[in-house]
Amino acid sequence: MATISPPEDPESDPRVKAVFDDIRATRGTDFINNVWRYLAFDPALLEEVWRDVKAVLATPSLLDPKVKEMIYAAVSIANGCDYCTHSHLAAARARGMTAAEQAELMRIVGTAAKTNHILNAIRPPIDAAFLAEE
Amino acid sequence: MATISPPEDPESDPRVKAVFDDIRATRGTDFINNVWRYLAFDPALLEEVWRDVKAVLATPSLLDPKVKEMIYAAVSIANGCDYCTHSHLAAARARGMTAAEQAELMRIVGTAAKTNHILNAIRPPIDAAFLAEE
Amino acid sequence: MATISPPEDPESDPRVKAVFDDIRATRGTDFINNVWRYLAFDPALLEEVWRDVKAVLATPSLLDPKVKEMIYAAVSIANGCDYCTHSHLAAARARGMTAAEQAELMRIVGTAAKTNHILNAIRPPIDAAFLAEE
Amino acid sequence: MATISPPEDPESDPRVKAVFDDIRATRGTDFINNVWRYLAFDPALLEEVWRDVKAVLATPSLLDPKVKEMIYAAVSIANGCDYCTHSHLAAARARGMTAAEQAELMRIVGTAAKTNHILNAIRPPIDAAFLAEE
Amino acid sequence: MATISPPEDPESDPRVKAVFDDIRATRGTDFINNVWRYLAFDPALLEEVWRDVKAVLATPSLLDPKVKEMIYAAVSIANGCDYCTHSHLAAARARGMTAAEQAELMRIVGTAAKTNHILNAIRPPIDAAFLAEE
Amino acid sequence: MATISPPEDPESDPRVKAVFDDIRATRGTDFINNVWRYLAFDPALLEEVWRDVKAVLATPSLLDPKVKEMIYAAVSIANGCDYCTHSHLAAARARGMTAAEQAELMRIVGTAAKTNHILNAIRPPIDAAFLAEE
Numbered sequence: 161m162a163t164i165s166p167p168e169d170p171e172s173d174p175r176v177k178a179v180f181d182d183i184r185a186t187r188g189t190d191f192i193n194n195v196w197r198y199l200a201f202d203p204a205l206l207e208e209v210w211r212d213v214k215a216v217l218a219t220p221s222l223l224d225p226k227v228k229e230m231i232y233a234a235v236s237i238a239n240g241c242d243y244c245t246h247s248h249l250a251a252a253r254a255r256g257m258t259a260a261e262q263a264e265l266m267r268i269v270g271t272a273a274k275t276n277h278i279l280n281a282i283r284p285p286i287d288a289a290f291l292a293e294e
Numbered sequence: 295m296a297t298i299s300p301p302e303d304p305e306s307d308p309r310v311k312a313v314f315d316d317i318r319a320t321r322g323t324d325f326i327n328n329v330w331r332y333l334a335f336d337p338a339l340l341e342e343v344w345r346d347v348k349a350v351l352a353t354p355s356l357l358d359p360k361v362k363e364m365i366y367a368a369v370s371i372a373n374g375c376d377y378c379t380h381s382h383l384a385a386a387r388a389r390g391m392t393a394a395e396q397a398e399l400m401r402i403v404g405t406a407a408k409t410n411h412i413l414n415a416i417r418p419p420i421d422a423a424f425l426a427e428e
Numbered sequence: 429m430a431t432i433s434p435p436e437d438p439e440s441d442p443r444v445k446a447v448f449d450d451i452r453a454t455r456g457t458d459f460i461n462n463v464w465r466y467l468a469f470d471p472a473l474l475e476e477v478w479r480d481v482k483a484v485l486a487t488p489s490l491l492d493p494k495v496k497e498m499i500y501a502a503v504s505i506a507n508g509c510d511y512c513t514h515s516h517l518a519a520a521r522a523r524g525m526t527a528a529e530q531a532e533l534m535r536i537v538g539t540a541a542k543t544n545h546i547l548n549a550i551r552p553p554i555d556a557a558f559l560a561e562e
Numbered sequence: 563m564a565t566i567s568p569p570e571d572p573e574s575d576p577r578v579k580a581v582f583d584d585i586r587a588t589r590g591t592d593f594i595n596n597v598w599r600y601l602a603f604d605p606a607l608l609e610e611v612w613r614d615v616k617a618v619l620a621t622p623s624l625l626d627p628k629v630k631e632m633i634y635a636a637v638s639i640a641n642g643c644d645y646c647t648h649s650h651l652a653a654a655r656a657r658g659m660t661a662a663e664q665a666e667l668m669r670i671v672g673t674a675a676k677t678n679h680i681l682n683a684i685r686p687p688i689d690a691a692f693l694a695e696e
Numbered sequence: 697m698a699t700i701s702p703p704e705d706p707e708s709d710p711r712v713k714a715v716f717d718d719i720r721a722t723r724g725t726d727f728i729n730n731v732w733r734y735l736a737f738d739p740a741l742l743e744e745v746w747r748d749v750k751a752v753l754a755t756p757s758l759l760d761p762k763v764k765e766m767i768y769a770a771v772s773i774a775n776g777c778d779y780c781t782h783s784h785l786a787a788a789r790a791r792g793m794t795a796a797e798q799a800e801l802m803r804i805v806g807t808a809a810k811t812n813h814i815l816n817a818i819r820p821p822i823d824a825a826f827l828a829e830e
Numbered sequence: 831m832a833t834i835s836p837p838e839d840p841e842s843d844p845r846v847k848a849v850f851d852d853i854r855a856t857r858g859t860d861f862i863n864n865v866w867r868y869l870a871f872d873p874a875l876l877e878e879v880w881r882d883v884k885a886v887l888a889t890p891s892l893l894d895p896k897v898k899e900m901i902y903a904a905v906s907i908a909n910g911c912d913y914c915t916h917s918h919l920a921a922a923r924a925r926g927m928t929a930a931e932q933a934e935l936m937r938i939v940g941t942a943a944k945t946n947h948i949l950n951a952i953r954p955p956i957d958a959a960f961l962a963e964e
Contacts, residue, residue: 162418163785164798165962194418195409202799209409209806216405222395227361228402231368235406235813237549238372240642240776243413244406245549246424249565261356262566263604266549268362270611271350272369272378273545274538275329275343277637279377281505281513281534283296284328290380292835297517298530299694336531343538369545371817374508374910379817383833396834397872400817404810404879411809411905415773415781415802426567430686431919432932433828462686463677470933477677477940484673490663495629496670499636503674503947506640508910511681512674514692529624536630539618540637540646543597543611547645552564552596558648560701639951642776647951651699664700665738668951672745672944679771679943683907683915683936698954730954731945745945752941758931763897764938767904771942774908779949780942782960797892804898807886808905808914811865811879815913819832820864826916 162198170200179203179210186218193247217251226255234269300331309337313344320352327381351385360389368403434465443471447478454486461515485519494523502537568599577605581612588620595649619653628657636671702733711739715746722754729783753787762791770805836867845873849880856888863917887921896925904939 171177179200180192199206217228229252236244249262257265305311313334314326333340351362363386370378383396391399439445447468448460467474485496497520504512517530525533573579581602582594601608619630631654638646651664659667707713715736716728735742753764765788772780785798793801841847849870850862869876887898899922906914919932927935 161956162416162962163782163960164416164795166418191423193421193423195413195416198416198418199412201795205412205799205803208803209412212405212408216402222392222398223402227364230361231365231399231402232406233549234365234368235372235403236410237545238369239407239410239414239809240548241410241414242551243418243420244410245551246420246565248406249549250424258356259566259603263607264356265365266546267607267610268350268357268365269369269549270542270546271346272366272382273373273641274346274542276370276373276375276378277505277541278333278339278343278534278538279329280373280375280508281501281517281537282298282329282332283510283513284300284332284377285295286377286380286831287327289325289327290384290833292832295688296694297514297692298527335527339531339535342535367817371813373541374816376819379819380833383817393834393871397875400814401875401878403817404814407813407909408806408810411773412802412806414776415769415785415805417778417781420563424565426564429822430684430828431826431916432684432929434686459691461689461691463681463684466684466686467680469929473680473933473937476937477680480673480676484670490660490666491670495632498629499633499667499670500674502633502636503640503671504678506637507675507678507682507943509678509682511686511688512678514688516674518692526624532624533633536618536625536633537637539614540634540650541641542614544638544641544643544646546601546607546611547597548641548643550564550566550597550600552568552600552645554645554648554697555595557593557595558652558699560698635951639947642950644953647953648699651951661700661737665741668948669741669744671951672948675775675947676940676944679907680936680940682910683903683919683939685912685915698952700952702954727959729957729959731949731952734952734954735948741948745948748941748944752938758928758934759938763900766897767901767935767938768942770901770904771908771939772946774905775943775946775950777946777950779954779956780946782956784942786960794892800892801901804886804893804901805905807882808902808918809909810882812906812909812911812914814869814875814879815865816909816911818834818865818868820836820868820913821831822913822916823863825861825863826920 164198164201166194166197167200170197173200173203175203176200176206179206182214183210186214195243195247226252226257229255230257230261230265234265237269238273296332298332298335300328301334304331304334307334307337310334310340313337313340316348317344320348329377329381360386360391363389364391364395364399368399371403372407430466432466432469434462435468438465438468441468441471444468444474447471447474450482451478454482463511463515494520494525497523498525498529498533502533505537506541564600566600566603568596569602572599572602575602575605578602578608581605581608584616585612588616597645597649628654628659631657632659632663632667636667639671640675698734700734700737702730703736706733706736709736709739712736712742715739715742718750719746722750731779731783762788762793765791766793766797766801770801773805774809832868834868834871836864837870840867840870843870843873846870846876849873849876852884853880856884865913865917896922896927899925900927900931900935904935907939908943 171180184190199209229248233248233252236248305314317326318324333343363382367382367386370382439448452458467477497516501516501520504516573582585594586592601611631650635650635654638650707716719728720726735745765784769784769788772784841850854860869879899918903918903922906918
């Protein structure tokens with residue numbers, strides 16, 4: 161399926177091992193999902209993507225962890241990323257999203273897409289009230 | 295700018311007036327923003343879009359109103375809808391989103407887009423753990 | 429606004445003049461809209477794009493000219509192309525699309541986008557009945 | 563494959579049964595395709611999506627049923643929805659779209675995408691002639 | 697998987713055989729990949745797509761063949777085309793793209809997507825210095 | 831136009847001043863374009879985006895600086911980012927992209943988009959030859 165091959169023994173590379181160890185410690189689980197095993201084909205890229213995802217999703221911030229995963233999943237759905245949709249919906253469920261909330265997420269995403277397309281068809285001028293005051 | 299002309303006196307049509315009245319009552323303001331004034335060119339379409347948006351964003355549900363507007367804005371950003379991005383970021387601010395939360399929203403949306411593209415380039419198999427059990 | 433400058437006297441280039449003449453003859457009008465004036469910065473690209481658009485939209489085929497412009501506009505809306513949305517909705521109107529049909533087009537495009545996003549969130553297996561028999 | 567599990571016995575829920583019965587009656591067939599079986603995980607979402615799709619595609623309107631399915635498929639292709647592309651191309655074929663018309667649809671969608679991208683690269687000003695008169 | 701069936705004996709059609717012969721001669725290989733076998737369902741569409749791809753990717757031009765495949769792959773990733781992502785990354789590798797260059801491509805594509813989304817959220821005015829002088 | 835206001839005196843914040851100084855030093859110019867002035871509303875986001883863009887575009891790597899800007903622009907065009915399209919086409923020109931190369935870039939991007947859409951309509955199986963050997 162994939163366009164690159166994951167290394168057979170990724171943790172023989174100390175940079176990969178360091179990232180995998182941090183993933184396990186941060187998440188409190190031994191499970192390393194496929195995105196990390198495939199990204200290990202280039203340790204620098206692996207380090208960069210993990211740094212980014214950890215900063216956004218695994219670091220305390222203003223927004224609730226469940227909400228952050230739901231926003232992340234919404235963008236992944238809109239961008240048509242199959243893997244990301246599965247992994248971030250699963251992460252949102254792991255952080256407490258119920259089936260009813262998942263249905264509500266789909267309703268918001270679907271309705272947003274509908275009005276996005278209708279307004280991209282109409283192209284009305286933006287109300288002055290919505291512009292940041294400069 | 296727009297691809298259709300808004301009617302000059304939209305509320306002379308009783309179907310349009312009924313929608314505008316409901317918008318004013320639901321939101322507690324006299325302000326009717328451009329999307330509704332332009333959609334008034336087709337009263338049935340106006341009724342349908344307002345019904346959808348009201349159901350998702352102006353009806354109590356499981357998710358917080360501010361969070362719903364942030365998810366809606368995230369999808370609008372991903373879909374490149376200029377009008378929707380402005381209107382739903384403004385709505386999120388009106389429901390309490392701070393500038394720091396708006397910056398966090400941009401960080402989540404941007405990082406999601408980055409990993410969406412990288413995983414659409416790699417196309418790794420989806421972990422069994424992420425699939426709904428059937 | 430644009431990322432390239434249109435040539436000041438485009439028809440001084442005989443390749444550009446030949447394309448512009450064919451546009452005028454094909455459409456039965458002297459009006460050359462901006463896309464062609466800007467594409468004239470590279471006569472080979474101008475020739476290629478006009479060849480493509482003429483073959484699809486200005487050549488008798490199985491589908492009705494109005495329907496072809498509506499499909500073209502629908503894709504342009506989905507791809508977020510501002511110029512194309514305006515020009516192909518205008519072309520559809522010139523071929524007889526009424527305001528009510530334009531509203532119906534928006535309803536189809538918007539509802540498709542809604543279900544596109546919801547099904548990209550669910551990712552159900554494709555029914556065998558929908559696959560081409562091989 | 564999917565991110566949610568379809569209920570095992572969906573029609574034991576009377577709301578689901580009512581939707582499935584209406585799908586069967588509207589379409590004159592016993593076949594319930596996967597989208598409805600998966601959406602049954604949330605009866606309210608199922609009702610809403612069926613209401614939308616029925617209104618757009620299974621209700622007599624200004625446009626021909628075959629043309630409506632072709633426009634719906636065009637948007638689904640542009641939005642990268644695998645399931646929707648399959649189901650709406652199949653529906654268009656069921657409403658009479660020939661293989662040659664399907665090829666023409668692909669030519670329109672592909673050419674639109676090409677000019678959408680080229681014009682999103684050039685970003686020419688929109689001709690005054692294309693704007694709705696206000 | 698596919699929405700159309702490839703013809704069983706495509707080269708029995710002389711138009712298809714001519715295209716396949718040209719693909720083999722141009723590429724110096726007997727391998728005809730699936731896109732051409734499926735497009736053979738409509739010989740005119742097959743001819744058109746091969747003409748386009750040959751002109752862009754198999755004809756000497758200003759840009760390096762490897763670079764052209766990398767740009768082609770980048771667009772395919774952004775547009776979420778699974779088949780195209782696989783085929784054009786494979787073509788880039790066949791023209792010398794190393795694994796490290798593929799990782800760099802992913803970093804560029806991912807970072808571009810991140811800033812694309814953040815700037816589509818902010819919508820800053822375009823600097824006069826970036827506009828083509830007119 | 832924008833959804834946030836840029837700070838009036840951004841360099842009064844030492845974190846912003848440090849980024850602006852690094853932009854000026856890295857690029858060898860006093861010109862700070864709008865994206866950085868607007869991102870200054872959140873110094874942490876400004877630091878992050880500059881770190882990302884500097885690493886990808888202003889740091890020696892395997893690919894040529896002009897080629898990197900062309901790939902970046904191609905993704906920005908596909909994602910419909912107006913600001914990014916302008917800024918990265920301008921950057922590519924500043925690194926030596928000629929008008930003829932810009933026309934070739936548009937031809938590649940446009941043709942890729944055309945085949946992306948046609949193959950997302952056909953959805954052929956991916957040839958085994960294109961899959962990474964595992």
